[in-house]
Amino acid sequence: MTVPLALPPNIEPKTFFEFVNEVTALVEIENIRIVTSTDELDDGSYLNQPRTHDPHHILDKDYFLASAVVCPRSVPDVQALVVTANKYKIPLWPTSIGRNSGYGGAAPRLRGSVVIDLGKHMRRILDVNVEGAYAVVEPGVTFSDLHEYLVEHNLRDRLWIDVPDLGGGSVLGNTVERGVGYTPYGGGWARINWCKQQ
Ligand SMILES: Cc1cc2nc3c(=O)[nH]c(=O)nc-3n(C[C@H](O)[C@H](O)[C@H](O)COP(=O)(O)OP(=O)(O)OC[C@H]3O[C@@H](n4cnc5c(N)ncnc54)[C@H](O)[C@@H]3O)c2cc1C
Known part of the structure; x- marks a missing residue:
């Protein structure tokens, strides 16, 4: 070696x-x-x-x-x-x-x-809870992956992801970095707390 x-x-x-x-x-x-x-x-x-x-x-x-x-x-x-x-x-x-x-x-x-x-193999979306407006994801899940999940499951009228500019970055990495997105709740602490639409 x-x-x-x-x-x-x-x-x-x-x-x-x-x-x-x-x-x-x-x-x-x-x-x-x-x-x-x-x-x-x-x-x-x-x-x-x-x-x-x-x-x-x-x-x-x-x-x-x-x-x-x-x-x-x-x-x-x-x-x-x-x-x-x-x-x-x-x-x-x-x-x-x-x-x-x-x-x-x-x-x-x-x-x-x-x-x-952690992102190479661990890429599963484990749970999306509509009522609680939260998701449980593995580290390799990107904002784009979550968006596609919402589209596929017809949830776009229920949940809104607080996405930073970098849709190809991970939800988890951005959360631990206290990232910020473009929704009214886009504070620097809550990357996987989504915004419920009215
Ligand atoms: C062009 C561009 C635009 C951007 N715009 C925005 C924006 O508008 N808003 C915003 O908030 N951010 C923005 N960012 C930052 C970027 O969105 C986030 O940093 C990104 O989401 C992080 O995801 P990543 O998987 O690439 O992180 P990585 O590069 O993998 O990790 C980032 C940091 O987090 C740590 N980390 C990552 N995963 C874990 C883990 N599972 N456990 C513990 N620590 C971990 C790493 O050690 C590292 O320090 C932008 C970045 C770029 C390059």
């Missing part, structure tokens, strides 16, 4: 590899991708954002750099990943769609963190 370009602070390669082996053995979790060279740092595109670094970097391209990227498929995957990271004291950096372009995207603020790409 090759040592990553950026190890987490105070973590020896041996400890990092023990963590990687344990994570790789977890059922359902894709093989973890270790970032070993700046040649791998593809800036991608709007539809294909990099998870390794900030494509709009102001400092060096490898300044905010992940040691590895892992893509869980389920809540138990995420739980097992967090438990394992805690055991080895490996810092994690969760990201959903990674489209927060210009604000760092999916790049970890702590160099050498392991990026958890």
